[in-house]
Amino acid sequence: MDLSAINPVLLIASLMVAATPLLLAAIGELVVEKAGVLNLGVEGMMIVGAIAGFATAVESGSPFFGFIAAAIAGAALSILFAILTQFAQANQVASGLSLTLFGLGLSALMGQSYVGIKPPQMGDIHIPVLSDLPVVGPILFGHDIILYFGIALTAAVWWMLKYSRLGLVLRAVGENHDAAHALGYKVLKIRLLAIMFGGACAGLGGAYISLIRVPQWTEGMTAGIGWIALALVVFASWKPWRALLGAYLFGGVTVVQLNLQAAGVAIPVEYLAMSPYLITIIVLVILSADKSSAPASLGRNFHASR
Amino acid sequence: MKLTNLLTSAAVALGLAAGAAMADTTKVGFVYVGPVGDGGWTYEHDQGRKAVEAEFGDQVETVYVENVAEGPDAERVMTQMALEGADLIFTTSFGYMDPTINVAKKFPNVKFEHATGYKRADNVSTYSARFYEGRAVQGTIAGHMTESNIIGYIGSYPIPEVIRGINSAYLHAKKVNPDVQFKIVWAFTWFDPAKEADAAKVLIEQGADVILQHTDSTAPQAAAQAAGNVITFGQASDMSEYAPKPRVSSIIDDWAPYYIARTKAVIDGTWESVDTWDGIGAGMVGIGEISDVVPADVKAAALAIKDAQANGTYHAFTGPINKQDGSAWLAEGETADDGTLAGMNFYVEGIEGDIPQ
Numbered sequence: 001m002d003l004s005a006i007n008p009v010l011l012i013a014s015l016m017v018a019a020t021p022l023l024l025a026a027i028g029e030l031v032v033e034k035a036g037v038l039n040l041g042v043e044g045m046m047i048v049g050a051i052a053g054f055a056t057a058v059e060s061g062s063p064f065f066g067f068i069a070a071a072i073a074g075a076a077l078s079i080l081f082a083i084l085t086q087f088a089q090a091n092q093v094a095s096g097l098s099l100t101l102f103g104l105g106l107s108a109l110m111g112q113s114y115v116g117i118k119p120p121q122m123g124d125i126h127i128p129v130l131s132d133l134p135v136v137g138p139i140l141f142g143h144d145i146i147l148y149f150g151i152a153l154t155a156a157v158w159w160m161l162k163y164s165r166l167g168l169v170l171r172a173v174g175e176n177h178d179a180a181h182a183l184g185y186k187v188l189k190i191r192l193l194a195i196m197f198g199g200a201c202a203g204l205g206g207a208y209i210s211l212i213r214v215p216q217w218t219e220g221m222t223a224g225i226g227w228i229a230l231a232l233v234v235f236a237s238w239k240p241w242r243a244l245l246g247a248y249l250f251g252g253v254t255v256v257q258l259n260l261q262a263a264g265v266a267i268p269v270e271y272l273a274m275s276p277y278l279i280t281i282i283v284l285v286i287l288s289a290d291k292s293s294a295p296a297s298l299g300r301n302f303h304a305s306r
Numbered sequence: 307m308k309l310t311n312l313l314t315s316a317a318v319a320l321g322l323a324a325g326a327a328m329a330d331t332t333k334v335g336f337v338y339v340g341p342v343g344d345g346g347w348t349y350e351h352d353q354g355r356k357a358v359e360a361e362f363g364d365q366v367e368t369v370y371v372e373n374v375a376e377g378p379d380a381e382r383v384m385t386q387m388a389l390e391g392a393d394l395i396f397t398t399s400f401g402y403m404d405p406t407i408n409v410a411k412k413f414p415n416v417k418f419e420h421a422t423g424y425k426r427a428d429n430v431s432t433y434s435a436r437f438y439e440g441r442a443v444q445g446t447i448a449g450h451m452t453e454s455n456i457i458g459y460i461g462s463y464p465i466p467e468v469i470r471g472i473n474s475a476y477l478h479a480k481k482v483n484p485d486v487q488f489k490i491v492w493a494f495t496w497f498d499p500a501k502e503a504d505a506a507k508v509l510i511e512q513g514a515d516v517i518l519q520h521t522d523s524t525a526p527q528a529a530a531q532a533a534g535n536v537i538t539f540g541q542a543s544d545m546s547e548y549a550p551k552p553r554v555s556s557i558i559d560d561w562a563p564y565y566i567a568r569t570k571a572v573i574d575g576t577w578e579s580v581d582t583w584d585g586i587g588a589g590m591v592g593i594g595e596i597s598d599v600v601p602a603d604v605k606a607a608a609l610a611i612k613d614a615q616a617n618g619t620y621h622a623f624t625g626p627i628n629k630q631d632g633s634a635w636l637a638e639g640e641t642a643d644d645g646t647l648a649g650m651n652f653y654v655e656g657i658e659g660d661i662p663q
Contacts, residue, residue, distance in 0.1 A: 010511040018504060108341075115343030116524065116547060121532075214499045214525050215532075219341045219373065221499050258508040262458070262489045269492050269662040 006259045012252075013138045016147060017213060019251025021046070021205040021222075023150045025229035026236070026243045027157055028201025033233055034161060035194035036174035036297035040096025041081055042202050043226025044103020049074040049203025050210035051107040054217045055114055063122035063211050067146060067204060074203020075196040077103060082195045086188050089301050104220065114217045122146070122212055144212055146204070151244070153201070158240040170194065174295035177302040187302050202226065228277075235284030238295065242287060250280045332573050334358060334565075335392035336370040337383055339399035339522075340497040346522035347496070347542040347559070348372065351398045351421075354561030361566045365573065376401025384409040388416045394572045396565065397421065399496065400465055406430060417577050419568060422467050424648055426579055433564060436585030437467065438474035438647070439615045440557035441518075442622040443593050443608050444539045445478030447555060448486075448516040450604040451537055455485045458509030460502060460519040460526055461492045464662045466650045468520045473654045474622045475518055478611065480656060488657055489514055499525035510536055517552075527553055537599065544594040555608070556594030563589060583644065587616040623647065628655035 025042050032039050052073030057066025081099050084090040122144050125131070131141040161167040170190060172180040177187045205225070210217050228250065236242035257272040265272075336355050340348040355368050369392065371383050380402045387395055388409060394417045397406045403423035410418045410430045418430040426432055448457050457479060461468050472490060479486045489512060491505045498521075506517050506526035510533045517538045519526045524545055530536040530552035538548065540556025564582065571577040584590035593612050596605045614620035625636030630653040636642060653661065 007511055014504075014507055014511065112343075115341070116345045118528070118547065209500055214503045214528060216499060216524060216528055218344065218497075218499045218523055218525075223498050223500060225500075255504065255508065258491055258505055259512065261491045262508050262512050264489070264659045269494070273494060 006263055009135050009138050011255060011259060013142065015248065015252040015255045016139075016143065017251075018255050019247040020147050020150045021208045021213065021225055022229055022232065022250060023154065023244055023247035024205035024208060025202045025226055026232045026247055027150070027153055027240060028198035028205075029229055030233045030236070030238055030240060030243055031157060031161075031170070031201075032194050032198035033298055034174045034238060034295055035170050035191050036177055036295050036300065036302075037085065037191050037195055038092045038096065038299040039078065039081055039099070039195060039198055040093060040230065041078070041099025041103065042198075042229050043222060043224065044100035044106075045074040045077050045199050045202035046103075046206035046209075046222045046226045046229075047107040047220070048077050048103045048110075049206030050222060051111045051114065051206075051217060052203065053207025054119055054210040055110065057119045057207075057211055058114065058117055061120050063120050066119070066211055067207050070203040070207030071200040072203070074199040074201070074206070076199070078195045078199025078202075079192075081199075082192045085301065086191055086195075089303060092299050092301070100226070108219045111217050111219060115219075117217070119211050119215050119217075121215070146208055146212065149204075154240045154244045161240070171295070174297055177297045177300070181302070181304060187304075191302070202229075205229070232280070232284075234294075235281060235288060237288040237293075242284065245287075246280055246284050249283060250276050253279050331364070332362075332366045332394070332569065333390075333392045334366055334368045334569055334572075335384075335387040335395040336368065337374050337380060337387070337395065337397045337399075337402060338370060338372040339374060339376065339401070341372050342370070344497060344522050345524045345543055345545060345547075346540075348398070348522065350543050350559045351396070351561055354565040355396075357562035358565045358569050362569065362573070366569060374402075377405070381405040381409055384418075385412070388413040392416060394419065394569060394577075400463070400467065417572055426581060428579055431568070431579050431581070433582040434467070435559055435590040436583060437557055437559075437591060438470045438622050439585040439612075440591045440593060441471040441474040442478045442615065443612050444518060444555065444557070445475035445480075446482055446608045446611050447539075447596070447600060447604060448475065448518065448537075449479030449481065449483035450607065451554070451600065452479075452483065452486060452516045454513045454515045455483065456487050456489060456513040457516045457518065458506070458512075458514030459488055459490045460505045460509070460517065460521055461490055462496050462521050463494060464492060466648060469653070469661060470647055470650050471518075471520055472657065473650065476657050477627065477654060478622070482607070490657075490659055492662055493521055495521065497522045499523045502526050503529045506530060507533070524548065540594050546594065549595075550597030551599045553594075553597070554599050555596045558592035558594050560589055560592050583648075585615065586612060587618060629653070630655055630657060 049070035053066040053070030056069035057063045084095040085092045127141050131137045173187050173190050181187050232246045236246050253276040338348045342352040374380050374383050396419045398421045400422045406418050406420045407425050420432050422434045423432050493501050493505050502521045503525040506529035515536050519541050527538050527548040530538045537554045538552040540553050542559050544556045544558050545553050621641040623642035625640040626638045627636040629635045
């Protein structure tokens with residue numbers, strides 16, 4: 001065993017990269033659920049975002065356009081879900097599950113001709129002086145722009161939900177859609193926008209995997225991250241900063257366990273492999289012991305006649 | 307079950323239904339563990355399938371199902387293929403071993419060929435390639451090229467085939483560079499690009515400047531390229547899109563001659579259950595072009611190892627070799643027998659860490 005082989009600075013830097021797709025998808029879903037909608041299609045929207053972003057980046061030569069296309073593709077797919085559940089009054093659980101299956105199939109079809117291609121690289125930012133600082137530089141100032149966007153988005157969503165009028169309306173719709181409707185808020189319109197926001201975030205998260213974290217396209221490459229994002233929202237008690245903590249914890253333990261393996265730590269590999277799931281759940285369950293609970297209208301369909 | 311699989315299965319069903327109308331067409335089925343576009347293992351098997359089609363034209367009809375999980379799903383796919391009239395089915399991953407045997411019992415008239423396994427029956431052959439011969443070449447290059455003396459190895463599952471590769475690469479790296487150290491990470495998957503990329507990054511962060519992989523995707527190559535001063539080897543396929551650096555050479559699986567020979571045997575009615583284990587000499591294992599990043603003398607040393615194995619004058623496991631615990635395995639000049647190699651479940655002396663059980 002040689003723990004000195006693990007470089008803590010590089011470890012923290014790479015755990016941030018591993019956590020970002022999860023964070024983006026979880027923040028999107030958090031807003032959707034705060035509006036009272038349960039969209040289980042996160043995995044499907046992520047994988048479609050992954051291929052849409054990859055294809056656009058390859059064709060246009062710009063990873064930046066790729067991310068925009070990924071957000072649009074994720075949002076477009078989520079509109080399908082919105083039409084089914086908000087206007088056709090379909091069951092949200094079944095619609096979300098079918099969205100995931102549809103997304104996995106659609107992405108495989110879209111990706112047929114993009115296997116084995118290298119995407120254009122998204123460079124890391126480099127701030128003179130700051131990025132060259134020891135320790136702090138690689139951790140805080142040496143990443144790609146989307147990673148910072150994820151953190152900024154968390155802060156923005158937190159502020160929006162807590163302090164803004166928009167956040168109040170969104171929460172009202174999620175807690176009691178009949179009361180919100182009686183007050184004159186357009187419940188369906190607000191939910192539609194929340195669902196599209198969630199789709200766009202999931203698409204970004206998917207593209208982060210295909211353009212930065214791996215970077216290449218292969219079928220099924222999100223490999224369950226969308227489901228973990230869904231679980232993370234619940235364990236984080238619908239609080240943005242806890243979702244960030246959970247995502248970093250999960251990403252962190254994932255990277256740490258590989259590091260421990262490479263350093264030859266004498267813990268059976270199977271235990272190391274399951275540790276990200278276990279530790280994230282335990283920490284967030286302990287944190288969620290306070291009185292916060294799910295939005296009261298979560299998963300219930302709204303129709304103005306009722 | 308992914309939509310593509312369903313679509314493929316549907317296409318298989320349609321294709322077979324149409325094919326049934328034509329008399330004496332030999333149907334050959336292939337079961338793949340990854341997508342045909344993985345750029346590695348499954349890609350090469352699919353190249354073999356295409357070679358069969360090109361060789362026999364209208365005489366054969368090939369069908370395949372990709373992304374078949376090892377386990378019960380595999381049994382279902384094989385059963386479906388057999389029911390739809392396949393005469394010969396190639397099952398191309400180690401984890402299909404028991405499913406293949408189970409399905410073969412139910413269809414005694416269908417011939418099965420299982421890759422990399424060790425269980426045979428009257429209608430089940432096994433075939434594999436001596437990848438460890440290629441690993442000996444890679445180990446030689448890796449030992450010469452590493453400057454940090456740390457070589458990273460991404461293992462898939464702790465099965466004999468993978469362990470053989472690790473041992474062979476280690477022995478030959480050690481031979482040319484006594485200070486070399488192996489860091490081994492088990493991914494517990496054949497194909498998961500995000501995980502493979504993470505594993506490669508971790509190894510690079512811990513000082514490895516050579517990455518060997520026994521997983522199927524090109525993700526570790528991409529990670530090495532991003533890191534800069536790291537070299538890799540193509541696995542199963544040439545992966546030449548990452549040449550000349552990071553990919554400096556590769557092990558290429560060439561299944562085409564075997565697939566053509568076995569299909570011919572079915573057509574001629576001469577098929578028998580056999581165990582085939584061919585290496586560089588027979589052409590089943592190819593060594594991808596060694597790129598110019600490798601100095602000429604190292605390249606010559608690697609090619610010498612390759613040629614000596616091809617003409618049978620050198621065996622990758624030649625004594626004296628001790629097991630990890632220090633006990634003697636092979637005496638001076640003794641070479642390993644195929645039985646021990648087929649079931650290899652121990653590291654050789656000098657490798658650190660334990661094999662997951």
